[in-house]
Ligand code: 5AD
């Protein structure tokens with residue numbers, strides 16, 4: 324990773340005066356369509372890409388057909404990611420040709436982790452692509468677009484000047500695109516130094532970088548003022564967060580959460596995704612002491628066999644993971660545990676897989692994600708010789724998912740009869756149904772919910788727990804002032 328950009332001038336000026344209506348008089352309004360693939364980090368990045376383009380006269384539109392600039396914000400974490408992007412680019416090439424036949428110009432850009440991984444190759448395989456930009460330089464989008472407008476034949480930018488990106492983006496007050504509802508993402512950390520043997524993230528997103536505390540407080544305050552009640556702190560390895568505060572002191576995620584909890588109007592704080600090795604005492608204490616920190620923890624373990632964990636370079640054992648969960652549960656007994664699992668890692672035996680099932684049985688997850696191992700080019704595990712047959716992986720995944728689904732249903736059913744605060748952030752089916760999130764991140768459906776509860780918290784009595792959601796009734800309206 325290069326740090327040469329620390330001294331670079333931001334291309335995007337900060338501060339007031341960046342409304343889209345501030346573009347030079349007479350400049351035509353152009354339209355950008357951003358398609359987001361993959362993780363929440365990409366959802367956040369896409370919103371910031373829209374933010375950065377707005378002052379340059381680009382309004383966001385909902386379909387590719389309306390756009391002058393189509394940007395695919397891609398994800399590379401799992402199987403066939405690059406192939407999916409190439410087939411989408413095939414469709415877009417036809418759209419571009421149709422436009423060209425009418426004398427119109429359509430710009431096509433690819434951002435995110437597939438762009439980072441493919442680099443120059445992307446323009447060779449898909450010449451219709453004008454711009455390839457990795458996840459670390461999208462703050463320079465306006466500059467790239469200006470260069471394309473001025474006749475540049477195509478741009479590939481996959482450097483890692485991570486320090487410049489976030490702090491070169493428009494200031495928090497200008498974050499209109501993210502403050503659309505009661506919940507918002509806030510990227511606090513990016514990149515990863517862990518190098519799990521199966522994972523592309525350290526290669527596509529680069530090394531760990533934490534944003535300064537003051538910037539994050541400013542952004543969170545602006546979100547709260549715009550009506551956001553719940554913020555989810557994002558990072559590939561979010562609990563490795565180590566940001567500087569205004570006095571230059573190192574602040575951990577637990578410390579950051581305590582500062583964020585002081586912001587009026589912000590009612591709930593979540594964070595994802597964490598590594599077991601970085602779950603420190605301060606963060607565990609925050610779970611015991613900070614009411615606004617929600618009792619839900621996504622803590623991937625990946626596998627239950629120590630032999631496989633070692634081969635995965637996970638830096639923890641099954642036992643150390645289980646002891647860690649004991650400590651977390653001692654701090655916050657009702658915490659809902661979530662995780663990620665990979666089945667069929669190279670060399671995984673039936674006995675190894677059984678150890679994963681045993682670990683799951685012991686932890687009792689409220690919710691989890693599970694995947695078949697798929698080789699990612701450039702990662703150490705991809706070149707291991709003892710790759711497993713697809714049928715074996717599929718069969719193991721089915722068994723694991725049956726167990727995880729059983730646990731999720733049991734967790735949801737056990738909520739029946741309880742009263743819990745629900746933050747309503749979606750409209751459901753029918754006229755008066757609202758859907759919100761419980762503290763444990765379950766979707767809660769309420770029929771006949773008063774419209775004024777949209778965007779707010781209310782106490783709900785849970786009547787039923789189902790496989791993927793809860794159903795309940797309002798018991799008491801929370802009176803809130805913004
Ligand atoms: N194959 C399957 N699953 C993977 N993940 C990451 N890389 C791979 C891979 N090569 C899963 C891990 C990770 C989640 C985000 O995606 O479980 O925690």
Ligand code: SF4
Nearest residue numbers: 515517518519522524
């Ligand atoms: Fe990938 Fe997470 Fe491992 Fe980092 S800790 S290498 S992001 S799986």
